[in-house]
Amino acid sequence: MALGTDDSRWSPTVHIPPELIPSILQHISPTSSFPSLLSRQVFTDGSWQQYRHDLRAFVQFALVCQTWTTFTREIMFHTLIIPWLDESILQLCSVLRQFGSYSRAMIIFTMDTSGPMRLLNRNDFCVALKGCFPSMPQIKKVEIYDTTDKIFAHSIPTQVGCFEFPSVCSLKLSGSVGRGRKSLLHALGHGAAFLETLEIMYLETWPSDYKLPTRLGKLRSLILQCTYLSVPGVIDLLRGPDEDASSRSLRKLVIIPSHHQTIPPDITPLLTFDSTGDRLQFLMIHRLDPCRSLACCPSLETFIYVSPTSSNIFPFLPRTLRRLAISATLLSPLDRFVVYISSERAQNLEQLAVALKHDAYLALTTTSEPFVSVTKACKDAGVTLTWIVPGALGLGLERWDDVTELFQTVQSLPRARLKLT
Structure with missing residues (x-):
């Protein structure tokens, strides 16, 4: 239709170059202000509820025209916020069967259950959660806050508690767990071979003698925050099931020991294991011996x-x-x-x-x-x-x-x- 026509059906948005539409939507979308700057406080002060409200308001942009619909879906389903036991996961599981290909990140966390929300029992929630992952073939990041031991607890049937993350490149496990359950690390499961970033927070007891069924062959970044540090345990984690193999792609290492570990151990054995320190480009440590660590890392670009x-x-x-x-x-x-x-x-x-x-x-x-x-x-x-x-x-x-x-x-x-x- 030529410009200047008086036809009231004409919509100027149709003539916006398609390559500009993502920039416009990113500028007004809630995803730019929440998921990229996550903190534990977000989940305790209720900020996630405002995020969901803003996201529902953003859905209106999908009604502009078919072109805008495609781009809004990429933003709407990019980052999924899932409170623990929230009944809304049932609806989400159904919607993902059609739109799951747009999903790239999932965040699961414990919410304040004293509110008016309708809750599921743990088994039903885990079944629905497991049903979501096959519908998200492009998901790259999963973050689990304060619910790891609940999702992977021994009391949940094996067929439910074993999730597959074949496309996930980044996994974050955060939870105040002091029982040392090996099931905590089952979250790595079948996705271990594909992980590039692994972050573990607030694990107060490291499971002993635990080895992954698959080697962390692509792991580039290992972040241990406020975690009880077992140097032999971390070495076993990197070594995997094969005594002769290890993760030789590691380039970034962050170690912040738990305050319950009053005397942090020497991490030299970890840095010298299979020449791990020789390949590191990024090292951040806290309360550990800096001189010993630096002596093992001759190629650092960030310290x-x-x-x-x-x-x-x-x-x-x-x-x-x-x-x-x-x-x-x-x-x-x-x-x-x-x-x-x-x-x-x-x-x-x-x-x-x-x-x-x-x-x-x-x-x-x-x-x-x-x-x-x-x-x-x-x-x-x-x-x-x-x-x-x-x-x-x-x-x-x-x-x-x-x-x-x-x-x-x-x-x-x-x-x-x-x-x-």
């Missing part, structure tokens, strides 16, 4: 250690390092930092982040001499310097988006708020 320490880590930092995040305590005495930042050992360093505490923040605001000297040394070396201040807003940590949540987890930064630009 994060924001725990207060008196150790001098600078002689151990590899020449390949591009990003470094440290506690302000490592800047004292100042001369050893200045020597490092101006040496050939730091020639590839591009970004430095320094984590402060409130007393250090007060010193920074008064422009005391140590901080002035650090700023000048970084400027002379061409290194971008960022001060991480607890509770502060407006921080610009460019290209640090992969560690934002991890910064917030570490107890030395209890109220850190990092704004990415």
